[in-house]
Amino acid sequence: xxxxxxxxxxxxxxxxxxxxxxxxxxxxxxxxxxxxxxxxxxxxxxxxxxxxxxxxxxxxxxxxxxxxxxxxxxxxxxxxxxxxxxxxxxxxxxxxxxxxxxxxxxxxxxxxxxxxxxxxxxxxxxxxxxxxxxxxxxxxxxxxxxxxxxxxxxxxxxxxxxxxxxxxxxxxxxxxxxxxxxxxxxxxxxxxxxxxxxxxxxxxxxxxxxxxxxxxxxxxxxxxxxxxxxxxxxxxxxxxxxxxxxxxxxxxxxxxxxxxxxxxxxxxxxxxxxxxxxxxxxxxxxxxxxxxxxxxxxxxxxxxxxxxxxxxxxxxxxxxxxxxxxxxxxxxxxxxxxxxxxxxxxx
Numbered sequence: 001x002x003x004x005x006x007x008x009x010x011x012x013x014x015x016x017x018x019x020x021x022x023x024x025x026x027x028x029x030x031x032x033x034x035x036x037x038x039x040x041x042x043x044x045x046x047x048x049x050x051x052x053x054x055x056x057x058x059x060x061x062x063x064x065x066x067x068x069x070x071x072x073x074x075x076x077x078x079x080x081x082x083x084x085x086x087x088x089x090x091x092x093x094x095x096x097x098x099x100x101x102x103x104x105x106x107x108x109x110x111x112x113x114x115x116x117x118x119x120x121x122x123x124x125x126x127x128x129x130x131x132x133x134x135x136x137x138x139x140x141x142x143x144x145x146x147x148x149x150x151x152x153x154x155x156x157x158x159x160x161x162x163x164x165x166x167x168x169x170x171x172x173x174x175x176x177x178x179x180x181x182x183x184x185x186x187x188x189x190x191x192x193x194x195x196x197x198x199x200x201x202x203x204x205x206x207x208x209x210x211x212x213x214x215x216x217x218x219x220x221x222x223x224x225x226x227x228x229x230x231x232x233x234x235x236x237x238x239x240x241x242x243x244x245x246x247x248x249x250x251x252x253x254x255x256x257x258x259x260x261x262x263x264x265x266x267x268x269x270x271x272x273x274x275x276x277x278x279x280x281x282x283x284x285x286x287x288x289x290x291x292x293x294x295x296x297x298x299x300x301x302x303x304x305x306x307x308x309x310x311x312x313x314x315x316x317x318x319x320x321x322x323x324x325x326x327x328x329x330x331x332x333x334x335x336x337x338x339x340x341x342x343x344x345x346x347x
Contacts, residue, residue, distance in 0.1 A: 001025060001229055002210040002311050004113030005184070006122050008226045011137060011238065012103050015039060019063055021054035025112055026231040029099060030054045034074025035061030039103050041110055042076060042096040053096075063096075072096050105129060107226070107238070125206065125214040127222050130242055133249070136257040138264050139238040144275050146211055146235040147287040147308070149227040152271060153213035154188060154300040156205050162274060166267045170201055170217075179299035181307055184209040188300040207304055209311070220245045221259060232286075239264060 009024050015031055022029040028044040030053045044052050046065045056066040064071050071080040076096035081088055100111035104122040160172040170192050177190035186207040193200030206214045216222040226238035241260040246252050279290050294302050
């Protein structure tokens with residue numbers, strides 16, 4: 001997985017009075033709101049006897065273990081051990097391992113990487129902060145690696161075939177297609193139309209590494225899709241659907257919800273049987289494990305793969321340098337001089 005980036009992991013509206021379990025990055029975490037109302041995320045298991053804290057509750061901003069009532073505050077420190085009584089000395093190891101987390105764009109985010117003195121701003125697409133009354137949301141888990149889903153969102157020309165029954169007006173040929181890389185973003189534009197260019201549907205499809213996509217095939221509706229890794233084989237998917245077709249205050253969210261249901265219940269599941277039988281579809285491998293021959297209309301996918309490989313290669317190089325520093329024996333300041341003297345004496 002790509003490190004040293006923010007990952008969206010949960011809808012902010014779902015984090016209220018109770019703790020929430022988060023399975024992400026091959027680990028289990030627990031999220032809750034502390035005394036200041038801000039989000040906290042920690043390793044899910046109580047350091048006392050390993051009970052999963054998401055089964056507990058939150059009291060005055062403290063997360064409470066369901067098995068023994070131990071209470072942990074927003075700094076991760078244990079503040080109460082009921083079995084020992086008020087004022088008992090707290091063992092230094094009895095604290096939670098807090099993760100770096102924040103809230104932005106209606107989502108909870110986790111930093112996956114090395115700690116920093118300052119963290120980059122959490123950036124999402126410009127449409128991410130449109131009024132939510134124009135939108136509807138859904139999230140669910142799918143049994144595919146997140147990289148496969150990211151690539152599929154950039155693969156707009158599969159719509160005319162895999163989703164022909166759902167969007168029969170989409171043409172098969174790519175016209176006026178462009179794809180460019182900008183930092184962690186891949187921006188694609190084009191028109192899907194008939195061979196002669198008639199009945200064209202213009203689209204915008206952008207991807208933001210590590211796991212966000214923005215898709216629109218008309219100015220009247222837009223989708224933000226999050227594909228956050230749970231582990232190598234499972235992905236948390238979140239879809240936020242905006243629409244501008246209906247503008248009446250009471251009905252605009254209802255229309256967004258109806259369009260979202262069509263996307264969630266009709267269009268998205270049309271991909272799953274194809275994924276199941278695709279090379280490496282359910283084995284848990286990433287897109288790098290599957291050989292593919294891409295064409296011009298796959299330029300966005302090619303850029304995604306290229307940028308992802310660059311980031312992973314930089315990670316591997318950094319890890320190798322750290323490993324070398326860990327294994328180098330400590331040498332006193334005069335070690336080179338003494339080594340030279342030893343070589344001279346041996347002659």
